[in-house]
Amino acid sequence: MFYKSWSERLFSWVNGTFLIGIACVMLFPFLYLFAISFSSYKEYITNDFMLWPKDWVTDAYAYVLGSNEFMRSIYFTIAITLIGTAANLAVTSAMGYSLSRPVLFRKGVLFLVLFSLLFPAGLIPTYLVVKETGLINSIWALIIPVLVNPFNLIVMRQFFVNIPHEVIESAVVDGANDLKIFSNIVIPLSKPALAAFGLFYAVIHWNSYFPGLLYINNPDKWPVQVVLRQLIVVSDPDTLSVRQDLVNLPPPETVQMAALLLATVPILVLYPFLQKHFAKGVMLGAVKG
Known part of the structure; x- marks a missing residue:
């Protein structure tokens, strides 16, 4: 079984955390677009920031x-x-x-x-x-x-x-x-x-x-x-x-x-x-x- 040293495990953890962070940053605009597109007019004007709509409107x-x-x-x-x-x-x-x-x-x-x-x-x-x-x-x-x-x-x-x-x-x-x-x-x-x-x-x-x-x-x-x-x-x-x-x-x-x-x-x-x-x-x- 392949054994990883502590430095390799640390690099894998840091690399994985960094890539997950980059993915979240790239996903953020899509969540924002998604939330606004399904929001009602009242919810849109009363919330300056949202990532998920409360009242789904199509x-x-x-x-x-x-x-x-x-x-x-x-x-x-x-x-x-x-x-x-x-x-x-x-x-x-x-x-x-x-x-x-x-x-x-x-x-x-x-x-x-x-x-x-x-x-x-x-x-x-x-x-x-x-x-x-x-x-x-x-x-x-x-x-x-x-x-x-x-x-x-x-x-x-x-x-x-x-x-x-x-x-x-x-x-x-x-x-x-x-x-x-x-x-x-x-x-x-x-x-x-x-x-x-x-x-x-x-x-x-x-x-x-x-x-x-x-x-x-x-x-x-x-x-x-x-x-x-x-x-x-x-x-x-x-x-x-x-x-x-x-x-x-x-x-x-x-x-x-x-x-x-x-x-x-x-x-x-x-x-x-x-x-x-x-x-x-x-x-x-x-x-x-």
């Missing part, structure tokens, strides 16, 4: 869920996240695999990738490119400009470099071409990396705020983060239109908190399903080789 959630604007933005953001993440993974994995092979102009392309990582394009050139290609007010304006993340591409390439060459060579001997090797051998071996980078890309698309504000002029195509901006930063109650005969008008603050929680929960749900592959996928391309 008017704010009924108001938000009954809003066509908010639900439309949620569906639109889900579509952006699904399509964008699939496109990101497809292009990043295909480009990473091709750059891991001895192909023509590989060093030149790698130089351009590193150059774009160190010197990203500015706001005005990017906007002009999006405008001249006719992507304004299109869902593709939120996907194509961020199609490949240079850092993710470099790590993905390194992951493919670490795949044993014997596996690839045996497939070549059996007559498989590059496309078949990539789809039948490389992709199944890359599930941890794809899960990790898929989560990265999904979070980027779900939390994308400025591109939607910059490229989307039609309110019907606003992603959920832009709608939240109208609700919270601009404090515009007319952002959400709800039939007043169907739901009581809750305080604006509780509506804001309910909208924030509803917009946060979907992306948080992904973490438990991808946690098993998350750390493994990030480490594989970084520590081997």
